[in-house]
Structure formats: C-alpha cells, structure tokens
Amino acid sequence: MxxxxxxxxxxxxxxxxxxxxxxxxxxxxxxxxxxxxxxxxxxxxxxxxxxxxxxxxxxxxxxxxxxxxxxxxxxxxxxxxxxxxxxxxxxxxxxxxxxxxxxxxxxxxxxxxxFGCTALSEPGAGSDFAAITTLATPCEGGWRINGAKAWIANAVQADVVVLYAQTQAGSGGRGIACFVVDGTRAGFEREPAFQLGGQHTIGTGGFRLDNYLAHPDEMLHPPGQAFKAAMNSINGARTYIAAMCCGMVGEALRVVSEYGEQRNSFGKALADHQGWRWRLAEAASELAACRLMVAHTATLIDARADAQLAAAQTKLLATRMADRQLPILAQAMGAEGLRERHPFARHLMGARVAGFVDGSTEMLLERICAVMRPGKA
Ligand SMILES: Cc1cc2nc3c(=O)[nH]c(=O)nc-3n(C[C@H](O)[C@H](O)[C@H](O)COP(=O)(O)OP(=O)(O)OC[C@H]3O[C@@H](n4cnc5c(N)ncnc54)[C@H](O)[C@@H]3O)c2cc1C
Structure with missing residues (x-):
C-alpha cells in the first residue's frame, strides 16, 4: 500500500x-x-x-x-x-x-x-434477487417506479438510493435496471426503522415507491446490464464483509488476551491454564488464515482479475470463523464478557448479520458450486 x-x-x-x-x-x-x-x-x-x-x-x-x-x-x-x-x-x-x-x-x-444506500432486497425477495417485483414502467419524462424495498442498510436516513427495479414483469435478471432515486422527491415513502435484536447502527429499514418519477438520465444501468453490474460489485462487498469479520474477532481476541493475564483462577492467571489459552491459539490461527484470504482476494480485485470464487470462499470461511470463534472467546471471558463495555454481544450479532448480507452462506456455497461445475450448478 x-x-x-x-x-x-x-x-x-x-x-x-x-x-x-x-x-x-x-x-x-x-x-x-x-x-x-x-x-x-x-x-x-x-x-x-x-x-x-x-x-x-x-x-x-x-x-x-x-x-x-x-x-x-x-x-x-x-x-x-x-x-x-x-x-x-x-x-x-x-x-x-x-x-x-x-x-x-x-x-x-x-x-x-x-446518506446513500443500495436497494436490491424486497419484502418478498432476498436471496433470489432476480425475483424482485418493484416495477419501473416507461412514461412521459422517464420511468414511473412502484414497489417496496426492505432490509436496506442506511434506509432509515439515506435519501440517495441506488435502486434495482424490474422493467418487464417475469423477465428475471434480464429485465432488471438500476436507477438513482432521490428520497426527498414525491413518491418516496420511508418505513419506520426495523427493530432488531441489535446492530441498529446499520440503520436497517425499508421504503415504498409510489409512482416515483425517475428522469431518463437517472437510469444508471439499463435492462440487460444492471444485473451484471450488481453481481460485479458483490465480490468487493463479500471481501470487505470478510475483513470486518476478521476485525471483530481480532478485537475480541485482544480483549480476552489482556483479561486472561489479569484474571486469576485456582492460584494463577487464566492465561496460565493450558486449556484456556489453547482456545485463543485456535482463534488466532483461524483469524490469520482468514486475513490471508482477504488479502489475496483484495489483490485479485485490485488487479481486476476474476475474484468470484475467491470472494465467495473468503466470505464463507471468515463469517463461519467469526460465528464459531466469537462465542468461544466470549466464554473465555467468563461473566465479565457480558458487560456492555466489552464488544462480545455486539460482535456476535454482527457476525450473524454478516451471514446474510451480500450473499447468505448458502448462496455463497451455490456460487462456489457454480464455479466448480460450470454450466451445471
Ligand atoms: C442488517 C441487514 C442489512 C442488509 N442490507 C442490505 C442492503 O443494504 N441492500 C440490500 O439490497 N439488501 C440488504 N440486506 C438483505 C440481504 O441481502 C438478505 O438478507 C439476503 O440476501 C438473504 O435474503 P433473506 O434474508 O430474504 O433470506 P431468504 O432469501 O428468505 O432465505 C432464507 C434462508 O434460506 C436460505 N436459502 C434461500 N434460498 C436457498 C436455496 N436455493 N438453497 C439453500 N438455501 C437457501 C438463505 O440462505 C437463508 O438462510 C440486508 C440484510 C440485513 C440482515
């Protein structure tokens, strides 16, 4: 760098x-x-x-x-x-x-x-992006857009929306176009923020489009190109989500390592108990492997090389690593780890969210299969 x-x-x-x-x-x-x-x-x-x-x-x-x-x-x-x-x-x-x-x-x-946001998901379509039903219909002066978006990061506040909409019902990915939508204009109606078990800092929510008028130059990608554009940008998203999983585990490891030197049990520091410190060694090793995968995939993305397989594998393993290691590291903290000042509960929920955004774990497995079995998966 x-x-x-x-x-x-x-x-x-x-x-x-x-x-x-x-x-x-x-x-x-x-x-x-x-x-x-x-x-x-x-x-x-x-x-x-x-x-x-x-x-x-x-x-x-x-x-x-x-x-x-x-x-x-x-x-x-x-x-x-x-x-x-x-x-x-x-x-x-x-x-x-x-x-x-x-x-x-x-x-x-x-x-x-x-604030900006990217809106693909809808109340009725998540993993199956090609099934979105928000409809953009050509009209005098551009396109009329009608439909609803849900589970959108920053939706509680964003008023510059990169939005994907179907232009021909039933045509799947081929008919999807991409628009920039202005949340301050007529026809944009924001839903109340989603109330979740945590991670409200994402600002997750949704909105409705009621006869919203998009001008012709507000179409960023026409039908035939938008689906591909969305898929192209997803490799980067998968890779930075994997990096974020590494960040959460790295911080949890830092906190628990410090604690293990200070807290005593049975006459010695927690870190002096072999069974206790082995947990940290496992987490540190898996974290190191995931960081290497992130670095490798980032290199492919910067070189504009094909990063589809690497990005899917990196996110798959990094999210699983965080899902597995964060509870183990929280356990190593004892009850102290439950305090709000420590990151464990927040990061656990972060890891859960990471398992859905920009391709759920199952969709990543499907993507990996598709690359391994070209033309068949
Ligand atoms: C906090 C948060 C923020 C988000 N931010 C955004 C955003 O900014 N923009 C945006 O567009 N979307 C966003 N999303 C939506 C996210 O992309 C979807 O949650 C994701 O695509 C999965 O869709 P779903 O939750 O509707 O699950 P569903 O599609 O309903 O699937 C339910 C479960 O079944 C599995 N499944 C589905 N189909 C199959 C299959 N064929 N084979 C095996 N298993 C399958 C899924 O993996 C999942 O585990 C966000 C989600 C969350 C939780």
Missing part, C-alpha cells in the same frame, strides 16, 4: 479507538446510526476513499478499503456497514452516473450531509 493509504488506515484505527468504541453502546441504546462517527470519518476522507481523484476523492485501492473495514469493524460492525454503504454510493455515482447527477449528489455524500 502507498504511504497515503497506510496513513488513512492509521487514522481509521484512531477513529475506532477515540470515537467508535467509546460511543457505540450509546448509539445502540438510542437505536441509531452513529452520526458523530460518520462525520468524523468524513473529515478524514473515509467517505471518499474510492471516489476518483479527479472528482475530489482519494482514489485508493480496494486493499486499503478492506483494511479500513477491518479496523473500523473492530469497534462496531454496524457502524462500518453504514459508513461503507454510503461511501459506496458516492464512488458508484462518481463512476457510473452522468456528470450532472454526480455533481448533484457526490459532494454531499462525501461531506456526510446526505
């Missing part, structure tokens, strides 16, 4: 320690996005990490983004999801939208004045 990228990662680490970790319990109590953290992140450039340099961004590598995701998720998975999702919209519009559309939104998102 370049010195500028390493410097950004160091700043992200400080943001995690100084702002995310001290505030995340309050954000979760208040069931909201960590705006203070997002604004601080914007101030150090994290909302424009992948926006091209000629459009005011940092134009940094995917490897840098994955590392930033890891260090932020050490503090909170949900905060990182919210921040990365809004950054993704700034980068996408800078890259794929007309100069006029980019000028309308990118600077505001980068400054943290507006």
């Amino acid at each position: 370049t010195p500028a990228e390493l410097d950004l990662i160091a700043r992200a680490e400080r943001l995690t320690r100084d702002i995310v970790i001290p505030h995340v319990a309050q954000w979760e109590h208040e069931r909201r996005i960590g705006h203070e953290g997002v604004h601080a992140a914007a101030a150090i450039g994290l909302t424009r990490l992948q926006v091209p340099v000629d459009q005011g961004g940092l134009g940094m590598s995917f490897a840098c983004k994955a590392r930033v995701a890891e260090v932020l998720a050490a503090g909170d998975f949900g905060f990182t999801m919210s921040l990365i999702n809004t950054q993704n919209i700034a980068a996408k519009l800078a890259r794929d939208a007309s100069p006029a559309i980019a000028a309308r939104y990118v600077a505001d998102i980068v400054a943290g004045r507006r």
